[in-house]
Structure formats: C-alpha cells, structure tokens
Amino acid sequence: MTEDIAATLRPISEPRILDGVYSDDQHRRLVDVVRRNGPWKLILAQHFKSPEEVVATVSGGMPEGVELSFDMFLTPNFRGYFAQNGTCLYPEIEDAFYNSAFLEQARSYWNARYARPEMMLFNIQGPSGSTDPAHLDATTFRGVTMKNTPIWLMNTMTKSGLFKHWLHRKAQVITWFYPGRIGGGFTYWPEGPHAQPKRLAAPMWNRGVVVQNEMMYHRGEANGPVDMRTPAGLAFQSLLGADPDAPDGWRITTDGAVIQKIPPAETRFLVHWSAEIYMDMAELKVVMDSTDDLTHERVFDMFVKDLRTRGITFPVPSDPFTDTAFIRLLNKTYDVGAPRFYPAEAPGPRQAAA
C-alpha cells in the first residue's frame, strides 16, 4: 500500500534550477525587512501544538513506546512571513512578491493558463542540525486550507491519496542565500521517497528551484560547524533577530538573554515564494466560486470509512483535531516511511546518528 502512495508523491514536473533569482536590490530589501521587523520565532513554535502533529508532518513514524517531546525536534530554524493569503505585508518588497518572472515560471512549470501569488516566507538560521528525514510542504485543498486547518492534517490527507480531486495546484520558487561550506544543501526526491534523490549543494547564493514541494519529499541539510549547531539555552520560545552590534550579523535570544551570535558567513537565509495554479478558466471558477469544496466533517468521514475498509478498529474521536491517539493512528496508517536513499554527502538524520 505505501509503495503505491510513495510512487504518487511526485511533483508535476522535474524541478527547475534558477540562478540570479532576485536582484541585489531586492535581496537587500528582503534582508532589511527581516532585520527591522524581528525578532522571529522558531518554525516549530509557529506551526505545531504537539509533537504528534510534528511527526504527522515529517515522514516515518516513531517506534512504538517512544515518548515524544519537542526537544527531539528542537533545532534553531526561524521563520517569518513576507506575504500571506495573497497579500504582501511590506510594501517595500511588493515587486518581489507580485513577481511577473516567477508567475511565468509557475505557469510554464504546470503548463497552466493562470497563476496567483499566494504566500512568501523566509527561513533563517545559523549553524543547525537537521532532525528532518524529509517532509512535504503544507498541502491545501478546496475548502481545507491554512486558514482553517493545521498542516499535519493536510499533509496526512496528501499521503492518504484519498483527496486528490480537491488538491490545490501550486508551484514554488525557493531561493537560498547561504555562503557556508559545511553542509546546508537541499536534498529532494523528484521520483518519490523510495527512489534516488537529487541534491543542490552549498554554497548557494541567489540560487533557486521551481518546484511543487507539497507533492515532493525534500529536506534542508544540517549546516555549519557541528559544535555551533545546538546553542546552549535553545528553547521553544527562543527568537532570532538582527545583532545590533554587527551590520550583517544575527543573534538568538531566549527570554531576553543572548545565547548565540551568528556571523554572516554562517547565516542560511531561504526565501520561499508560492503561487496557486489554475489550469484553465473552468478550474479557476470552481475554486473561486467554491462549488466543489471539502468540509472538515467530510474529510474525517472519509478517513473513518477508509480506516474501517482497511479493517482497523478504533474509537471515533470526539475532537479529531486534537485527539493524539487518532493523529497517531492516521500517521501510522498512511506513513510511507523515511526516504530509502540519501546522498552520500548528506546522510539522513538516522544515518547520521548511527
């Protein structure tokens, strides 16, 4: 069963590699927004309420009996948004978000008629480990989106293969500014998580990919000097912001105390731009007019029916959004496992720990 699912987890097209993605002036303004509007929270702290939710989003379940805790996933990766729900949050970078060159890339990647910018975020970090074996980006469906649904549920819907009819088509342009020479590349599995991966190696400065990352397993690799990857004092509430003492430097604080300073040479800055895609006017109308939307009730009904069809017995949860036993059951049932192969230069977290 998971073989079938693994084989369907492929992007619509082979990822395209781009160089010189942003102008120097755009890059300067993007960084300036990050420096002036921080500090920024950990990625984990922004998206998840429990470790079970994290596990449902990454691939590969936890062994039975292992007690989950946030510490297992605590790496110093921070995030903020430049644009959300089609709206640019900072006028000084509007040209980067409402970006005709990116829209043309997105349309041609899908061979589609229309594209609409949806979201733009950045990840920023200094040296960091990677506990992520590989993941899918937030999938959304007609009626089931970031506005009303947690990421773990949408990604479990993707892995199940039950909801393809309602999947929102998307394309991303993901760009890195990372001058470091220790790790920090991008591994991706365009033929599915059971096939051989491909890799973009660091240093990567203004280099990007056009992808469909919610249907393609991928991971950011561990980066930077190993002894700097887990700063002492890192906690769920840690923040990253501009270092006032260094014009291009950054710092991590926990409860107001500086726990690490990050020099520019070790800063890994990623900009993620995403667009919704509509193949033609008919699809555009179905989406915009909400004539064929899913509801949460229908989603859980379809899961419950599918689990029963598989002969699995379980108590029907009263609140499936927060019922950790039910989340674990979905995760286990639709798990395709961690990718089978990793590049020799960038082993997966379990190989690296072995």
Ligand SMILES: [Fe+2]
């Ligand atoms: Fe991702």
